[in-house]
Amino acid sequence: MGRVEERLRELGIELPPPKTPVANYLGTKRAGDLLFVSARVSELRGEVGTEVSLDEAYAAARQTLVSLLSIIRADIEDLDRIASVDKVLGFVRSASTFTKQPRVIDGASDLLVEIFGEAGRHARTATGVAQLPFGAAVQLEMVLGLRSA
Amino acid sequence: MGRVEERLRELGIELPPPKTPVANYLGTKRAGDLLFVSARVSELRGEVGTEVSLDEAYAAARQTLVSLLSIIRADIEDLDRIASVDKVLGFVRSASTFTKQPRVIDGASDLLVEIFGEAGRHARTATGVAQLPFGAAVQLEMVLGLRSA
Amino acid sequence: MGRVEERLRELGIELPPPKTPVANYLGTKRAGDLLFVSARVSELRGEVGTEVSLDEAYAAARQTLVSLLSIIRADIEDLDRIASVDKVLGFVRSASTFTKQPRVIDGASDLLVEIFGEAGRHARTATGVAQLPFGAAVQLEMVLGLRSA
Numbered sequence: 378m379g380r381v382e383e384r385l386r387e388l389g390i391e392l393p394p395p396k397t398p399v400a401n402y403l404g405t406k407r408a409g410d411l412l413f414v415s416a417r418v419s420e421l422r423g424e425v426g427t428e429v430s431l432d433e434a435y436a437a438a439r440q441t442l443v444s445l446l447s448i449i450r451a452d453i454e455d456l457d458r459i460a461s462v463d464k465v466l467g468f469v470r471s472a473s474t475f476t477k478q479p480r481v482i483d484g485a486s487d488l489l490v491e492i493f494g495e496a497g498r499h500a501r502t503a504t505g506v507a508q509l510p511f512g513a514a515v516q517l518e519m520v521l522g523l524r525s526a
Numbered sequence: 527m528g529r530v531e532e533r534l535r536e537l538g539i540e541l542p543p544p545k546t547p548v549a550n551y552l553g554t555k556r557a558g559d560l561l562f563v564s565a566r567v568s569e570l571r572g573e574v575g576t577e578v579s580l581d582e583a584y585a586a587a588r589q590t591l592v593s594l595l596s597i598i599r600a601d602i603e604d605l606d607r608i609a610s611v612d613k614v615l616g617f618v619r620s621a622s623t624f625t626k627q628p629r630v631i632d633g634a635s636d637l638l639v640e641i642f643g644e645a646g647r648h649a650r651t652a653t654g655v656a657q658l659p660f661g662a663a664v665q666l667e668m669v670l671g672l673r674s675a
Numbered sequence: 676m677g678r679v680e681e682r683l684r685e686l687g688i689e690l691p692p693p694k695t696p697v698a699n700y701l702g703t704k705r706a707g708d709l710l711f712v713s714a715r716v717s718e719l720r721g722e723v724g725t726e727v728s729l730d731e732a733y734a735a736a737r738q739t740l741v742s743l744l745s746i747i748r749a750d751i752e753d754l755d756r757i758a759s760v761d762k763v764l765g766f767v768r769s770a771s772t773f774t775k776q777p778r779v780i781d782g783a784s785d786l787l788v789e790i791f792g793e794a795g796r797h798a799r800t801a802t803g804v805a806q807l808p809f810g811a812a813v814q815l816e817m818v819l820g821l822r823s824a
Contacts, residue, residue: 400628401635402650408612408671409559410707413649463706468653471806478808479698486699500711501700502816504766505806508620508654510627518651522706549777550784551799557761557820558708562798617802657769657803659776667800 381456384492390443395451404448411463412453412521417444418513426475429514434469437515438484445517446492453523461522462489462499468516471505478503485517530605533641539592544600553597560612561602561670566593567662575624578663583618586664587633594666602672610671611638611648617665620654627652634666679754682790688741693749702746709761710751710819715742716811724773727812732767735813736782743815751821759820760787760797766814769803776801783815 378386385392397404398415406413419437423429429437450456467482469475482503489497499519509516527535534541546553547564555562568586572578578586599605616631618624631652638646648668658665676684683690695702696713704711717735721727727735748754765780767773780801787795797817807814 398650400632401639401647402614403647404649406610406612406647406649408610408669411612413613413669415649416651416653461704461706463704463709464711465700466651473806475806476808476810478806483698490699498699498701498704500702500704500713500816501696502714502764502814503808504714504814505804505808506654507656507805508622508624508627510625510652510654512625516651516653518649520706520711547799549781550788550796551763552796553798555759555761555796555798557759557818560761562762562818564798565800565802615800655803656805657771657773657776659774659801659803661774665800665802667798 379455379457381459381492388491392443392447392450395447396444397448397451405452410523410525412523414445414449414519414521416516416518417441418510419515421514422512423514424472425469425481425514426472431477431480434481434514435484438467438481438517439488441515441517442485442488445519458524459521460524461496462493462519463522464520465499465501466518467503468506468509469503470509470514475505478505481515528604528606530641537640541592541596541599544596546597546600554601559672559674561672563594563598563668563670565665565667566590567659568664570663571661572663573621574618574630574663575621580626580629583630583663584633587616587630587666588637590664590666591634591637594668607673608670609673610645611642611668612671613669614648614650615667616652617655617658618652619658619663624654627654630664677753677755679790686789690741690745690748693745695746695749703750708821708823710821712743712747712817712819714814714816715739716808717813719812720810721812722770723767723779723812724770729775729778732779732812733782736765736779736815737786739813739815740783740786743817756822757819758822759794760791760817761820762818763797763799764816765801766804766807767801768807768812773803776803779813
């Protein structure tokens, strides 16, 4: 078992079956040593700040990251090929008065560091939008660095 | 005539004159083998889900991609230099109840695959925003991979 | 003193102390010759088009860029290592009728060209969102190219 897989097991995280896109795009696309990862939305639906609490949205960001990892594993086969997490872009479906988007996306950032350690620390943008696909609460995309070999 | 140009002709697509930015930014910027492509908005104005239908928004995404291609051609001169479409980021000006942003951005993704085949399949994020420049319905940016030579 | 620092002095710009992230992400992350720069929000709060004017928002975009430069300097130590500005993504907290997001983000683009000249010209996306972290008026992220050495 790979190191990342072992770390996931230690954290009690089981990757779900990957939901790969059914349309004309890919779950991930490699460009040199970069891996562009398509956005996924959280299973949790609802507007954060009214229908969804900060804690629920934090958990939804964590869940969305787990979902992304399952797609990434399906594409690159071995999560140990991930050398670094370079960039996370997180959209939070925000009530007009909700301004704690960074605290929501911490759900993903915290888990990345739990799994990958220092290599999991990344540049990040967390922002608020009025609506998301399927009415989801959170949406995440990433750019990863892969080992050259 | 290049292969991409020939494919565009087969599809009955004529690239319009490129609308290059008039401010202090560029239509595209090369970084190694990556080409960052500035966002363009659709000619179609209006909020999707109320003023603009899903089908109209899909067509607007397709039109916006054609507009991007004309800018890219003006900058790199030969569209055959495009090795891959790495990433598409699409913003849909969404009514508060509209949640089918991915179906809108399919208008761009489908055309990319029609033109470039497998190399046109990309990582993608489709999200909803409350407002766009000029009140447009759709906004698209891309990251492309270029051939080294 | 480096060339960029000298240029900043000529422009009368003093970089503030860097506000590095306190959560599990970084101000910047290097990936090969690219530097992904985490988003920062403007000190100015408020909705553009109602509470905040276009001119105020333009100034806020400029201020946000200065804030990003201070973080970048803290991370890469010498701003002369910046070879190019590749990409700017700007979010404007927009009233439902405000559609001049590009004119707001010009505040950052104009300053980039004042500082870096041609190398400061970049690909760009300026879009409108309903809410931003801390209720800020403007949010900016960047991708820079670094010199290899």
